[in-house]
Amino acid sequence: MMPNKKLKEKHLDALYKQTHFSKAEIEALYTMYRRLVIAAQAAAPASAIGHPPKIDGIDQSTFRDVMHNTFDLVTEEAILERMWMTWERGAAGGEGSLRFESWVKGLSVLLKGNMEERIGYCFKVYDLNNDGFITREEMFLLLRNSLLKQPGDEDPDEGVRELVELVLKKLDVDKDGTVSLDDYREAVEQEPLLLEAFGQCLPTKRHTTTFLKTLTNKT
Incomplete structure (x- = not known):
């Protein structure tokens, strides 16, 4: 139609x-x-x-x-x-x-x-299972293709896991091991470059x- x-x-x-x-x-x-x-x-x-x-x-x-x-x-x-x-x-x-x-x-x-709308939108994109949290597992899936794998790497995913821990440290404001919308909002308001931390959307x-x-x- x-x-x-x-x-x-x-x-x-x-x-x-x-x-x-x-x-x-x-x-x-x-x-x-x-x-x-x-x-x-x-x-x-x-x-x-x-x-x-x-x-x-x-x-x-x-x-x-x-x-x-x-x-x-x-x-x-x-x-x-x-x-x-x-x-x-x-x-x-x-x-x-x-x-x-x-x-x-x-x-x-x-x-x-506005910033609040963009924060809500990006968070929904990154929350892969729609449960209201971005977990380590979701971060890994989102970031695994962002690093170039070097020839001879024994564990090519190790660099991704290290990146996940680095990003989690910045975003997990309440230190409970996951990133809630409140965590994400507070972190992005303090450092706007974190808005698209897991990929351009x-x-x-x-x-x-x-x-x-x-x-x-x-x-």
């Missing part, structure tokens, strides 16, 4: 109040959203009886393409997967695609979010500024 060409005024007003975007930016994002959904429909294979595929929003493949090509988020596959799951979990019903409302709210945090300022300018130019 293709999204309507025009965004209804009540939906525009609601999203304006719920996000950090101007109304003109929301309308430009809607144009982008329609284009992405239509392109996904055209690219998807037809069913066995020739019916066009039913794509009701931004699917995971399109999401990954946008993160790679528009925001240059060339991050670990595990991080991209978690980003998708975090966005999708915030969508109504978690239907395997992002409707426009979820898409805009996610982009609002990604591109214009936010675009750079340069890519953010460039993208936002394209929205302005389209209106």
Whole structure:
């Protein structure tokens, strides 16, 4: 089902109040959203009886393409997967695609979010099992591909475990062996560079500024 060409005024007003975007930016994002959904429909294979595929929003493949090509988020596959799951979990019903409302709210945090919103977002991405804590095991999985393995290393994971302990020491404010959201928030407020300690899940300022300018130019 293709999204309507025009965004209804009540939906525009609601999203304006719920996000950090101007109304003109929301309308430009809607144009982008329609284009992405239509392109996904055209690219998807037809069913066995020739019916066009039913794509009701931004699917995971399109999401990954946008993160790679528009925001240059060339991050670990595990991080991209978690980003998708975090966005999708915030969508109504978690239907395997992002409707426009979820898409805009996610982009609002990604591109214009305040520190509290970004802290909450990054924490959700890093909390792999959604239990409210980032554990040593989760840190290991997130960081294991961040270190280059040297030829001849007897235990290539030893460096990762050492890095985990180093990061845990900085983030585990209450010293209970795991990182809660409160721990993470307090540590990041003291040292903002720790926000993306386990991998990039936010675009750079340069890519953010460039993208936002394209929205302005389209209106």
